[in-house]
Amino acid sequence: MIAVVYGTTGELIKLAPLLRRLQDRGRAPLTICTGQQVRQIPGFLRDFGLPQPDLWLRDPSERDLEHRSDIPRWASGVARSFLRRRGSLGRRLARERSVLVVHGDTMTTLLGSMMGRMLRVPVAHVEAGMRSGRLRDPFPEEPIRRATSQLAAVHFAPGVTAVANLHAARVHGAIVNTFENTIRDSLELALSTAPAVAPVEQYGLVSLHRFELLGRPERLRAIIELLSEAARRQPMLFVDHPVTAEAIRGAGLDGLFHDDFSRIPRERYSAFIGLLRSSRFLVTDSGGSQEECAYLGLPCLVHRAVTEHATGLDGSVVVSKLDLDVVRAFLEEPERRRHEPQPLVQSPTGVILDYLDENGF
Numbered sequence: 373m374i375a376v377v378y379g380t381t382g383e384l385i386k387l388a389p390l391l392r393r394l395q396d397r398g399r400a401p402l403t404i405c406t407g408q409q410v411r412q413i414p415g416f417l418r419d420f421g422l423p424q425p426d427l428w429l430r431d432p433s434e435r436d437l438e439h440r441s442d443i444p445r446w447a448s449g450v451a452r453s454f455l456r457r458r459g460s461l462g463r464r465l466a467r468e469r470s471v472l473v474v475h476g477d478t479m480t481t482l483l484g485s486m487m488g489r490m491l492r493v494p495v496a497h498v499e500a501g502m503r504s505g506r507l508r509d510p511f512p513e514e515p516i517r518r519a520t521s522q523l524a525a526v527h528f529a530p531g532v533t534a535v536a537n538l539h540a541a542r543v544h545g546a547i548v549n550t551f552e553n554t555i556r557d558s559l560e561l562a563l564s565t566a567p568a569v570a571p572v573e574q575y576g577l578v579s580l581h582r583f584e585l586l587g588r589p590e591r592l593r594a595i596i597e598l599l600s601e602a603a604r605r606q607p608m609l610f611v612d613h614p615v616t617a618e619a620i621r622g623a624g625l626d627g628l629f630h631d632d633f634s635r636i637p638r639e640r641y642s643a644f645i646g647l648l649r650s651s652r653f654l655v656t657d658s659g660g661s662q663e664e665c666a667y668l669g670l671p672c673l674v675h676r677a678v679t680e681h682a683t684g685l686d687g688s689v690v691v692s693k694l695d696l697d698v699v700r701a702f703l704e705e706p707e708r709r710r711h712e713p714q715p716l717v718q719s720p721t722g723v724i725l726d727y728l729d730e731n732g733f
Contacts, residue, residue, distance in 0.1 A: 380409050406446075411435060552716075574651075576603075606703065666687060
């Protein structure tokens with residue numbers, strides 16, 4: 373049996389191709405949700421044509437995590453919920469050869485890996501081996517990736533650099549090169565259904581939502597002020613992630629938005645990809661969006677100190693290293709970074725499925 377643990381829309385987006393293909397083969401996995409973004413997940417599942425989780429470890433009526441201070445209460449609640457169900461879950465997974473799949477670098481990734489170890493089920497980590505090279509940057513994502521590598525028995529690594537990182541860390545278990553990130557398959561899935569947007573005028577797109585930026589009001593103010601001024605020359609649409617909207621209110625930055633720097637609600641994945649491929653450029657702090665832009669050939673400015681995602685760095689992607697002069701230079705001539713879209717050569721999800729099939733899961 374294949375069990376899959378997720379808790380955020382980012383994890384779900386990258387796992388959706390795997391969940392869809394298992395479902396289409398009549399091998400629906402056991403899905404367990406920790407509910408980090410408990411309000412957003414049901415809609416994303418419907419958009420991907422996927423069923424609701426088999427097991428919620430958090431009450432679906434609660435709200436999404438919006439602050440770092442929400443994490444301890446959420447984590448303790450998820451742990452208690454899991455412990456109440458540990459016996460029945462263990463018996464269910466023990467009936468046949470089983471594996472528990474986690475993804476990426478969220479708190480759910482680490483909790484899910486710990487659950488697998490407690491259930492005595494091998495843990496398979498999708499998007500394994502990615503490293504920034506700095507233990508505390510980004511935090512907590514980098515230490516979560518390293519800890520998960522020590523808990524996992526199967527490491528699905530997106531490319532030779534990730535594979536080399538895992539060998540250097542002397543991890544135990546199988547290392548499987550998926551060659552690309554599974555978001556490559558997610559993008560193909562979205563492009564098949566996402567209509568291109570035909571705006572009245574060209575626009576740039578902004579999507580910022582990571583705690584490493586939102587938790588530093590001075591950094592958030594600096595980038596919002598810069599973008600607000602730049603938008604008077606090049607209109608931009610600002611994606612209002614719930615956590616971002618809360619941080620903007622808390623920092624008193626609502627007044628920096630105007631007609632040419634307008635806020636739009638966060639879209640579901642296919643709709644967002646439609647906006648993205650019709651935009652002139654993207655300013656983001658998301659590694660997933662960095663990879664989407666790299667595959668689309670779209671100019672992308674990643675506003676982070678460092679990124680563990682190597683995709684696109686030799687092409688359409690620029691990392692600011694939190695240097696506002698780098699942001700200004702990018703916004704002056706983003707078209708210099710436009711590249712031809714990259715064709716899909718081999719499905720990373722297909723590599724994962726082949727491994728699971730060959731090993732009797």
